Amino acid sequence: MSFDAPAGPPPSGPPETLDFGGGKPLPPDRGGRRGLLAVVGAVAAVGVAGASWAAWSFFSTGAQPAEALPGSTIAYVSVDLDPSGGQKIEALRTLRKFPAFEEHVGLDADDDIREWIYDEIQGECDDLDYADDIEPWLGDRFGLAAVDVGADDPAAVFVLQVSDEDGADQGLTALRDCNGATPDEGAWVIEDGWVLLAETEDIAQQVADDAAKGTLADDDDYRRWTGEVGDSGVISMYAAPEAGALMADQLTGVTSGEDFATDCTTDDDGAVVCSGSSIGPDDTMPVPDEATKALEDFRGAAATIRFDDGGVELEVAADSTTVGRGLTGGDDAGEVASSLPADTVAALALSFGEGWVDDLLEQIAQTEGGSVGDLVDEVTNTLGIDLPEDAEAVVGDALALAIGPDFDPTALDSGSTELPGIGVKIIGDPAEIDGVLDKLRTAAAGADDGVLDSDPGDAAVAVGPDAGYRAQLVEDGDLGGTDTFGRVIEHADGAAAILFIDLDGGDDWIADLAGDDQELRDNLEPLDALGLSAWRDEETAHAVLKITSD
Known part of the structure; x- marks a missing residue:
């Protein structure tokens, strides 16, 4: 909801101060009496003027x-x-x-x-x-x-x-x-x-x-x-x-001994290793041509941080041409996230647009200095799937990694393959999705230990090691109808990506992260939920991050 201050200066007369403790009403005008109608009119005029001033001062943000x-x-x-x-x-x-x-x-x-x-x-x-x-x-x-x-x-x-x-x-x-x-x-x-x-x-x-x-x-x-x-x-x-062109110039001029030094390490031969690539002391950091062009074509961005509804939110709007259209072009993330079980503790939902595989392969090839053809051959030989068709089929219209209240994060540290309360829900053609999963299971040759086990539904497939949780995922849940989801997820309809975390969900897991630190536990306790939603509106990418409190 937005409010616009009235055009021009505020109403004349002495202003009323916004006071959190309330205030006293202005005394009535005790001038001449001209009958009941005149009194009513005068009171109404004062009331309108006072209300106009209050609204102007309350909602106006002033000079910036x-x-x-x-x-x-x-x-x-x-x-x-x-x-x-x-x-x-x-x-x-x-x-x-x-x-x-x-x-x-x-x-x-x-x-x-x-x-x-x-x-x-x-x-x-x-x-x-x-x-x-x-x-x-x-x-x-x-x-x-x-x-x-x-x-x-x-x-x-x-x-x-x-x-x-x-x-x-x-x-x-x-x-x-x-x-x-x-x-x-x-x-x-x-x-x-x-x-x-x-x-x-x-x-x-x-x-x-x-x-x-x-x-x-x-x-x-x-x-x-x-x-x-x-x-x-x-x-x-x-x-x-103009910020895009400036950043492009900075990127193309950076060498291994400058700004990227904190992201790199030096091996025994004195070479700088950054993200798996060896760069000599006088070499220029490789920057993908697509990234440079995207920055040069950048058309602007803005963001704001504000408090709202018992929490804080960050809203961002940016030129969407800086990211491959396929990677941000989906609009079904809200559908799959909303259909998860109502007691979902955390979820990451993604929806890709047409051509997302080609976009991703092109970016990887430019970053690694190889060719798209070589990448396709490597993936096919390793995973036994055909690109781009199998990759597009297996993600369906949208997918969500979901974590339920029974999930135990300590199981990840122990290396156990018994992971209750975690799974992936994919919305799409169950036959096509399961066909690609069969290829992946064959390539894994039993090494997946049930991680790729799946259950098909009418228009969805649930994947994961926990059969009980797969049965919950494949059904139509009501996470989207919960108050917590509604408070932190904006623009679910048409979203390309959604991140949802119920900080009060499960067995008080957010407070347990503090261990024996009581002060930290006390400061985590008021947190309610976190949500991030991202969507695309023509050439503009939008994102809203919200953190709410109890």
Whole structure:
């Protein structure tokens, strides 16, 4: 649900403050009496004006850092410490359920979160007083951006909202001095209620001048992608189309001794081994042509983090051309997930579109430096299946890996093949699916120990080592009708992928992960469920991750 603030300024007259403890009604106007109708009309007018103001102040999020940045901004992250009234209530209502928040943060509804942040990061500024030196000018919103200023690399710019420009200049100078920095270590420009901090004053001024010609908030790409993620939250993120080309340039220029060093190891001969490939000290990290082209064709993305319905959610919208269409083109993940048993503890459901095997083979071949033909021959010789037809048949219209309440995760550590309460449900043609499974069972030559055992149903096949759980999976369950599933899974109809975890399901398994750590158990206890759903809308990929509390 979205709410738009009324156009123009709020109604005139003294504003009412949003107060979590309630407030007193405004006293009635005691001017001249002109009869009952006049009194009713006056009361109605006051009521409408007051309601309009309350709605405007409650749902409006106010000015955002995007209004102080130019349209040439490449990437942007903003934080809103004073979001809409509903966000404040949901954030505090949710966070206060966790003992760690109460112990280490302990914020109440009327506390100033800005002061808490300042106290945490002030460094050596003990001589500054927040109430006297910071609070009078500090705003509620800030952001960090990468801005194209015509140089080889984008400029890093910090944006901070201020209510008193002269006070902000004095306060920032005091902060810089008390931390031992010099005027050469960062500079700022203050215009129209915003501080722009950059490496040099020239850069900050150029960003301000460029913003005067056209802001990020008015940029068509920014408006499109931030509109795709819906209502803004406490954190907002945006990547412009130009970010794709920038990332492509960075990837193609990375060598084994640079950014990928943390993902690589060095063997006895001094060669760097990354993801199974040996790369010499002067070699360039191989990047698939398809990945580079996808980044060059990137058209933008946005994300937001907000509090809602007793939990927190991350919503993302991105250009879907960065991923193979077949891999994200299915729309039946919700159907198979919803048909699982109602007491399902965890499930991962996937639905692929046409051509997903070809997409996957092409990506693997480019990454490994081989050919698609060689890959097909290797799979056929090893597994005895034909590509792409057998792979497409065995996944059906959609499949779901499901875990029931009887599943014991310790069995995985022991290496036991007796895995009760786990299995895969595949929606599709049972004869085609079982035909491919027969080929896989033959190739395994009995080594699967029942993992590939299957039971066919009318329009589905259940696969797994637990015959009792297979019998449950092959039937039509009602996970999709449960309140828990409905709270965390958005847009199940048409979803390409769904991840569902009932954190209260089973025998209190989420708390058991903490073992004897009582503090951790207490902080895991309020968790209710986790859900991730992803779907495709024409050329836009959407995803929503939700974590709810009891």
